[in-house]
Amino acid sequence: MIEVYNTLTRQKEKLEPGQPGRVSMYVCGPTTYNYIHLGNARPLVVFDTVRRYLLYKGYKVTYIQNFTDVDDKIIKRAGEEGEEPLDLAQRYINEYFTDADALHVMRADKHPKVSEHITEIIELIQKLIADGYAYNVDGDVFFEVRKFPGYGKLSGRSLDEMQAGARVEVNEIKRDPMDFALWKKAKPGEPSWPSPWGDGRPGWHIECSAMALKYLGSGFDIHGGGYDLIFPHHENEIAQSEAAAKKPFARYWMHNGFITVNKEKMSKSLGNFFLVREILDKFPGEVVRFYLLSTHYRSPLDFDDEKLAASQRGLERLKNSYARLSEALAGTGADDGAAGEEERQFALKLDQLKESFEAAMDDDFNTALAIAVWFDLAKEINVYLNKFSPGGPGASPELLKQAEKLFAVFNRVLGVFKEDPSTGRVVLNENEDSGNNDLVDKLIELIVDIRQQARKKKDWDTADAIRDGLKELGITLQDTPQGVKWKK
RNA sequence: GGCGACGUAGCCAAGUGGCUAAGGCGGAGGACUGCAAAUCCUUUAUUCCCCGGUUCGAAUCCGGGCGUCGCCUCCA
Numbered sequence: 001m002i003e004v005y006n007t008l009t010r011q012k013e014k015l016e017p018g019q020p021g022r023v024s025m026y027v028c029g030p031t032t033y034n035y036i037h038l039g040n041a042r043p044l045v046v047f048d049t050v051r052r053y054l055l056y057k058g059y060k061v062t063y064i065q066n067f068t069d070v071d072d073k074i075i076k077r078a079g080e081e082g083e084e085p086l087d088l089a090q091r092y093i094n095e096y097f098t099d100a101d102a103l104h105v106m107r108a109d110k111h112p113k114v115s116e117h118i119t120e121i122i123e124l125i126q127k128l129i130a131d132g133y134a135y136n137v138d139g140d141v142f143f144e145v146r147k148f149p150g151y152g153k154l155s156g157r158s159l160d161e162m163q164a165g166a167r168v169e170v171n172e173i174k175r176d177p178m179d180f181a182l183w184k185k186a187k188p189g190e191p192s193w194p195s196p197w198g199d200g201r202p203g204w205h206i207e208c209s210a211m212a213l214k215y216l217g218s219g220f221d222i223h224g225g226g227y228d229l230i231f232p233h234h235e236n237e238i239a240q241s242e243a244a245a246k247k248p249f250a251r252y253w254m255h256n257g258f259i260t261v262n263k264e265k266m267s268k269s270l271g272n273f274f275l276v277r278e279i280l281d282k283f284p285g286e287v288v289r290f291y292l293l294s295t296h297y298r299s300p301l302d303f304d305d306e307k308l309a310a311s312q313r314g315l316e317r318l319k320n321s322y323a324r325l326s327e328a329l330a331g332t333g334a335d336d337g338a339a340g341e342e343e344r345q346f347a348l349k350l351d352q353l354k355e356s357f358e359a360a361m362d363d364d365f366n367t368a369l370a371i372a373v374w375f376d377l378a379k380e381i382n383v384y385l386n387k388f389s390p391g392g393p394g395a396s397p398e399l400l401k402q403a404e405k406l407f408a409v410f411n412r413v414l415g416v417f418k419e420d421p422s423t424g425r426v427v428l429n430e431n432e433d434s435g436n437n438d439l440v441d442k443l444i445e446l447i448v449d450i451r452q453q454a455r456k457k458k459d460w461d462t463a464d465a466i467r468d469g470l471k472e473l474g475i476t477l478q479d480t481p482q483g484v485k486w487k488k
Numbered sequence: 489g490g491c492g493a494c495g496u497a498g499c500c501a502a503g504u505g506g507c508u509a510a511g512g513c514g515g516a517g518g519a520c521u522g523c524a525a526a527u528c529c530u531u532u533a534u535u536c537c538c539c540g541g542u543u544c545g546a547a548u549c550c551g552g553g554c555g556u557c558g559c560c561u562c563c564a
Binding site: 011016028029030031036037038039040041042043044046071072138154156157161162192225226227228229230231232233255256257258259260263264265266267268269294295296298299300302306307309310311313314317320324346360366368371372374375376379382383385386453460463464467471476477478479480481485487 | 501525
């Protein structure tokens with residue numbers, strides 16, 4: 001049984017999809033006026049992981065993530081760069097996929113764009129006007145919040161409370177300061193579309209309502225996004241959608257916590273943001289993803305290079321264990337396969353670990369705990385493998401395969417390492433450049449050979465000098481029982 | 489001002505009424521090695537911000553205090 005923390009009810013609830021065996025999800029995607037930053041990346045990775053776990057549990061998942069390609073910030077940026085707003089938005093949509101791919105975020109079933117859903121948006125607004133929830137003031141259309149009784153139910157505040165704060169800009173043409181724009185009258189030089197109220201473009205909130213209703217219908221299962229979207233964005237989505245459809249919009253609202261820098265929210269206005277691709281210059285995507293999942297999704301996550309580096313070292317541990325496993329598996333030829341006490345223990349552990357992993361994920365997608373279970377798996381693999389010395393009796397290939405499979409399952413759910421689609425096996429080093437630089441490789445091997453000759457003669461001074469010298473060039477040598485391993 | 493979240497080891501981070509307070513990084517010790525490196529193993533919080541209270545029993549519940557952060561305006 002999966003439990004989900006629902007922002008709407010402020011508690012964990014049993015996940016019961018509207019249609020048995022199917023889960024529909026809508027996640028608010030980025031406004032594409034720049035490369036995405038780490039704060040944008042968190043919901044992508046978090047909800048991608050939710051999706052992956054639901055798939056693992058056998059649900060058919062319909063996953064929609066929009067792009068906001070019509071927006072004030074896009075228009076502003078386009079003006080600065082002398083580019084058409086829609087072209088600029090499309091450019092960053094393409095760039096988005098580069099980053100998302102690096103983080104192993106699966107493609108949504110549909111990535112709808114605002115600019116391609118103007119018709120649906122207009123129809124929705126028309127309905128809201130017809131039903132008395134919205135009004136047109138000379139080409140600007142607003143949603144009248146006082147007409148929607150449930151306004152404030154998601155963010156947990158009342159209209160009166162919000163106005164007590166009274167930091168809302170005064171806008172004479174609105175009936176209530178909290179009313180928000182559904183349709184904005186066109187200004188010269190801005191992208192606009194014809195509508196019954198004159199040329200203009202959609203307000204921010206209406207797009208998500210229109211697209212979610214179109215692709216998932218009202219009463220779909222999970223709506224996700226960042227914590228800061230609760231108000232006003234999601235509050236307004238609920239108001240519009242439920243006013244129009246006369247029934248609940250989304251059943252479970254999930255919100256991820258912020259990425260912080262020195263404990264302060266990472267945001268564009270504070271200027272303390274880090275672009276995903278800047279980070280990817282220093283760390284592989286799998287490390288970034290692993291780091292993003294190392295904390296529960298609702299908690300804040302503080303970012304700095306040190307923490308990523310710590311994650312990277314932790315990930316090495318997982319990789320090593322899997323590499324050892326693969327090596328052992330390749331080496332186990334003729335084995336008695338006798339199921340001794342060691343084997344029974346190990347088999348039992350594997351079962352327990354699988355259960356623990358699922359229990360962690362069932363509990364509101366507790367990836368931090370799930371990762372701990374993953375480390376436990378690595379340890380159990382190591383402990384089991386340590387019982388066998390090279391040349392002696394081998395480990396059980398059956399169990400090793402089972403362990404490998406479990407590792408791959410954990411990996412598939414968390415999406416950390418790439419997977420070989422044909423074998424289902426984990427790919428540990430997707431970014432390693434293979435094959436090129438033949439000459440350099442050959443030179444290194446020549447040097448290594450010479451060093452080996454020195455070592456044979458116990459000429460340690462020469463051997464160490466070569467090792468130190470190569471190290472300074474960024475090449476590390478390891479003398480192992482299987483021979484010398486080197487790494488650039 | 490209104491509303492909300494959080495405070496667990498040197499650092500990160502699970503756990504929210506009861507077995508020995510997960511896991512990772514770092515540290516320490518050991519195995520391996522010519523020495524290293526890498527790896528593996530072991531170890532690392534008598535205690536969960538502080539003070540009261542409830543309870544047979546609290547990191548976990550309640551009250552108060554201190555501190556940090558967030559939302560209320562575009563933001564993932």
